[in-house]
Amino acid sequence: MASSLLMRLSLRTSSNQLPNITQRTRCISQRLPAPSSFAPSPATPATPPTMSDTTIEAAKRAAAQQAVRDHFDPTASNVGIGSGTTIVYVVEAIKEASTNPAIRFVPTGYQSRQVIIKAGLTPIAFDSLPEDTLLDVAFDGADEVDLELNCIKGGGACLFQEKLVAERARKFVCVADYRKKQDRLLTFWPTIPIEVAPLSVPTVLRSLRTLGSTNPKLRTTLLEKSGPLKTDQDFFIIDAPFKSLLIADDVKAGKGKGDGSDGTWEVNRLSEAIKALTGVLEVGIFSGLNGPDAEALRSTDGVRTVTSGQKPVAVYFGMADGQVELRTAKQ
Ligand SMILES: O=C[C@H](O)[C@H](O)[C@H](O)COP(=O)(O)O
Numbered sequence: 001m002a003s004s005l006l007m008r009l010s011l012r013t014s015s016n017q018l019p020n021i022t023q024r025t026r027c028i029s030q031r032l033p034a035p036s037s038f039a040p041s042p043a044t045p046a047t048p049p050t051m052s053d054t055t056i057e058a059a060k061r062a063a064a065q066q067a068v069r070d071h072f073d074p075t076a077s078n079v080g081i082g083s084g085t086t087i088v089y090v091v092e093a094i095k096e097a098s099t100n101p102a103i104r105f106v107p108t109g110y111q112s113r114q115v116i117i118k119a120g121l122t123p124i125a126f127d128s129l130p131e132d133t134l135l136d137v138a139f140d141g142a143d144e145v146d147l148e149l150n151c152i153k154g155g156g157a158c159l160f161q162e163k164l165v166a167e168r169a170r171k172f173v174c175v176a177d178y179r180k181k182q183d184r185l186l187t188f189w190p191t192i193p194i195e196v197a198p199l200s201v202p203t204v205l206r207s208l209r210t211l212g213s214t215n216p217k218l219r220t221t222l223l224e225k226s227g228p229l230k231t232d233q234d235f236f237i238i239d240a241p242f243k244s245l246l247i248a249d250d251v252k253a254g255k256g257k258g259d260g261s262d263g264t265w266e267v268n269r270l271s272e273a274i275k276a277l278t279g280v281l282e283v284g285i286f287s288g289l290n291g292p293d294a295e296a297l298r299s300t301d302g303v304r305t306v307t308s309g310q311k312p313v314a315v316y317f318g319m320a321d322g323q324v325e326l327r328t329a330k331q
Pocket of ligand 1: 082083084085086087140141142143153154155156157158159162
């Protein structure tokens with residue numbers, strides 16, 4: 001439904017504004033160390049990034065500032081705030097742009113709530129929102145984004161609450177650095193994160209192998225004695241590698257069936273297949289409708305739901321050269 005429109009926005013971030021990168025937080029950093037990020041999948045050889053952490057942090061900040069300039073309305077009522085390291089720059093930019101204490105910020109987990117509080121903004125729990133209320137906008141990071149704006153999320157073990165919040169927003173805006181900008185999912189980011197009930201781990205692992213995942217693994221902590229990593233829901237995360245995923249246009253062009261039967265998976269089909277496994281709470285693929293698509297369905301077809309789309313309307317990529325590139329959904 002959506003494709004990409006690429007714009008280059010000239011924006012430079014001064015390196016003397018960079019944060020102390022040793023203080024970066026990930027979704028789970030308060031409790032557990034992050035998984036190894038950006039290890040290329042053996043099945044999908046890729047060139048690892050050679051840029052420094054400083055360049056990456058500058059890219060995240062530049063993208064966050066542009067995204068907030070374009071999509072944060074200081075008169076908004078409710079704004080969703082995602083998890084990870086990039087969202088810290090989004091909150092920083094919102095704080096600079098907003099003096100309105102009436103705005104309520106909906107976090108997507110423990111780390112997200114801490115970021116909101118530390119910025120002096122007002123958090124409100126997702127389940128305290130009045131049931132017919134949509135968020136004006138939700139901002140979040142991503143681990144990888146394809147040409148149709150499908151995303152992989154959950155690299156920091158946050159995905160369930162992130163999906164709840166994205167689906168509750170009129171529009172979901174994604175912010176990421178250049179490493180996440182790919183044509184297809186699972187090009188550089190190696191696995192699909194999946195949140196599962198602890199009891200179901202062996203069954204889900206077996207089912208994922210049946211679906212074609214080469215070596216799905218339960219995510220552990222660096223401290224072996226601490227056991228598997230636990231999410232904000234006290235569930236576990238399985239990281240499942242698959243071959244690079246097809247987009248809908250690939251299936252239309254005959255590049256594969258996309259239903260797994262010929263070894264190819266299209267993003268939405270794989271997401272549905274994984275979500276259907278008993279024991280899976282949520283899958284870290286954000287695909288399908290975006291907010292405006294869902295709103296159009298509501299108004300034209302009378303679909304009665306406050307659930308919106310889970311795909312972003314726009315993704316801001318901070319590039320290594322200091323510019324920001326934008327991919328937007330096709331109108
Ligand atoms: O689990 C974590 C979330 O999905 C993050 O939004 C995602 O991993 C991107 O995180 P970061 O901004 O740290 O790269």
